Amino acid sequence: MSTLFFHNVRIIDPASNRDAPGTLTVCDGIITELDAASAPEGAQSIDGQGAVLAPGLVDMRADLGEPGFEYREDVETGARAAVAGGVTTLAVLPNTMPVIDDPALVQHLKERGNDTGMITIHPYGALTKGCEGKETAELGLLQEVGAVAFTDGTRAIADTKQLRNLLSYARFMDGLIVQHPEDPSLARNACATSGPLATRLGLPQVPAAAEAILIARDVRIVEMTGGRLHFAHVSTAEGLELIRKAKAKGLSITCDTAPPYFLLTEETIGDFRTYAKLSPPLRNPADRDAVLAALSDGTIDAIASDHAPADADDKRLPFAQARAGGIGLVTLLSATLASGLDLLSALRLITSAPAKVLRIDAGTLAIGSKADLCLFDPEQHWVVESGKLPGRAQNTPFDGETMPGKVLRTFRHGLEVYRAGTAL
Numbered sequence: 545m546s547t548l549f550f551h552n553v554r555i556i557d558p559a560s561n562r563d564a565p566g567t568l569t570v571c572d573g574i575i576t577e578l579d580a581a582s583a584p585e586g587a588q589s590i591d592g593q594g595a596v597l598a599p600g601l602v603d604m605r606a607d608l609g610e611p612g613f614e615y616r617e618d619v620e621t622g623a624r625a626a627v628a629g630g631v632t633t634l635a636v637l638p639n640t641m642p643v644i645d646d647p648a649l650v651q652h653l654k655e656r657g658n659d660t661g662m663i664t665i666h667p668y669g670a671l672t673k674g675c676e677g678k679e680t681a682e683l684g685l686l687q688e689v690g691a692v693a694f695t696d697g698t699r700a701i702a703d704t705k706q707l708r709n710l711l712s713y714a715r716f717m718d719g720l721i722v723q724h725p726e727d728p729s730l731a732r733n734a735c736a737t738s739g740p741l742a743t744r745l746g747l748p749q750v751p752a753a754a755e756a757i758l759i760a761r762d763v764r765i766v767e768m769t770g771g772r773l774h775f776a777h778v779s780t781a782e783g784l785e786l787i788r789k790a791k792a793k794g795l796s797i798t799c800d801t802a803p804p805y806f807l808l809t810e811e812t813i814g815d816f817r818t819y820a821k822l823s824p825p826l827r828n829p830a831d832r833d834a835v836l837a838a839l840s841d842g843t844i845d846a847i848a849s850d851h852a853p854a855d856a857d858d859k860r861l862p863f864a865q866a867r868a869g870g871i872g873l874v875t876l877l878s879a880t881l882a883s884g885l886d887l888l889s890a891l892r893l894i895t896s897a898p899a900k901v902l903r904i905d906a907g908t909l910a911i912g913s914k915a916d917l918c919l920f921d922p923e924q925h926w927v928v929e930s931g932k933l934p935g936r937a938q939n940t941p942f943d944g945e946t947m948p949g950k951v952l953r954t955f956r957h958g959l960e961v962y963r964a965g966t967a968l
Contacts, residue, residue, distance in 0.1 A: 547571045548958060549583035553592030553919070557599060558892030559908035568597060570915040573958035578911065590832040592919055598891050600632030601876060604800060605722075605776060605900035606851035607697070607869070608634075608665075609937075610656065611649070616935045617853035619653070622873065623662040623957055625935025627954040627962035629874040630918035631849070633899070634663055638670040639697030645670035645681040647923030654690055662961040664916075666692035666904055671710060671721065676701055680710065687719055692820025692902050693774070698823055698868075700758055702728045707762065711771030720902070722774045723762055725783060726824055726841035730754035736865045738823045741810050748864055752827060756782035763790045766797055771899040774901060775799040777850055779824045780832030798901050799843070802850035803872060803879030804941050806835040812941060818859040818866035819930070819940045822850075834885045839893065841881060846898040849876040853937030871943040874933050878947035881922060911935040915958040924950035 549572040555566045555578070569577040569584060583589050597958065603626070609617035617625075625632060636653060638644030650667045657665030669691030673679045683694055694714065700723060701707045707723075714721050734750035736742035742749045763786060778784055778799045790797045797960040804812075806821055809829050812832050820826060838844045852869025859866050867901060872879070880890045899907035906916065930943040954962035 546958065547584050548589035549580070550571050550590045550597055551583070551586040551593055552594060553597040554594065555597050555909065556887055556891055557909035559599070559910060560897040561888065563824065563888050568909065570958045571736040571928070573915055575909060575911055575913050575915050587808060589832055591941065593650050595919050595921045596887070598603065598918050598920070599895045599907045599909055600918050600954065600956065601630045601894045602633045602898045603631050603849045603851070603873065603876060603894070604635045604846055604902055605637060605848035606634045606734055607637045607853065607874060609853050610640065616855050616858070617935060618667070619656040620660055621936040623657070623660040623853070625871070625873040625933065627662045627956070628934040629956050630664055630875055630920060630951045631879045632954065632956045633666065633810065633904070634922045635666045635668060635692050635902055637697040639675045639699070640667045640696065643670050643675050644668065645673050645686070647682070647685045648666050650686055650689045650691050661959065662956055664906070664956070666690070668693055668695050668722065669806070670694070671696045671701065677701060677703065677706070680830050683713060683719060684717055685715060692904060693722050694718035695785055696724070700724045700726055700728050704761060704765065708765050709767060711769040715769055715771040719772055720772045722776050725758045725762070725775045725778060726750070727754040727757045730757070735821055735825065736813065737810055737827050739810065739828060741813070745813070745816065750825065752831060753782065754785055755780045755824060758784045759783045763795065763797065766795050770796070772796040775827065777802045777805065777824060778830045778844065779805040779835065783826060784838045785841055798845040800846040800848045800898070801835050801839070802848050803875065804870065806832060806839060807879055808832070808885055808941060810823070816863040818861065818863055819870060819939050821863060821866050821868050821945055822870055823868040837882065839885060845901055846896065847876070847893040849873050854935065854939045859939055870939055871935065871937045874935065875928060875940060875942055875947065877918070877920060877951060878926070878949040879942065881949040882947055887922060889893050898961070907956070915955055917955040918951060919953040920949055920951045922949050926950050
């Protein structure tokens, strides 16, 4: 039997609204006690030196490249990036090769995560076979083996009748559908948000309204079907206002955003910087400020890493041809802290809140929970340096930025899986 005793730590658990000094005891990978006066006999004592002890982060959307794109990232390298960022639980997208539209692939991905010993993977199942937006995937079978929700990843369901049918069917099985909110016809071949900057650079443009147009349609379909719908990486003021009103009506709608949409703007593109080519594209300052406001007022339910690995050949292309996406696992905590939210609110968006949306058992320090833990120093800053980050992919849009919040140690099921500056 192994026992850990954490002391001299500031324990923050958003699931219980706790933010106070204390102690935490772990026995055989399970949290067994809070605020014990002394260490149990034989326990390994861990002095946190005043750092924050929080639940391991829950990332509700990441692409790990496996199967099919291991040259960008695989489960093993993605796991190393995750735990260096304090992430212990990931929901991974199905738009791989082959697509995760087969129950055996769902099971395989879950096992691959466990095999690393570092992370727990909750795979998304594809909404349509091959993520092609045509034939509905075997949603029931995918859910039976553990698909956490259903999505076609970065492809929106464009056909209105099909989305109505999918939401109706998913409601029958109490399943969650995750939508990429961008009108595909308006976004086709575009790579930057419409405006003076994209015009000056001569880049193909998509209007910000492409997001709101799809959200408005989908909200109406949720009203018709009563299904559960989640909008991924929402990035515009207009889209968020529609979601705010839909929530006020009591509709089963949730949403998330990703750090680039509340920390960066289209100006980050600079002189055709492909690491800043994302999907959806970076927006103007007014949209960025609207995302920050929506994080504060609760319109946005969670923050996801939107981890989208690319290798050098994917990005060493003219801006319009380069692969869209940026990595985000290792910077998820720091970027969230940089939002300016108080610690408890910031951590909620990357622990208990995404776990609640996905209905998974994670993101809490409750007694009886698995000891997935992140020990970090919120006052310590570090510089994001592409080429020196853990994981295979290095395409971070935050390259060169100084960020708050240094992850010191990460534990999964009570086992240490990351320690800053030390290979485990």
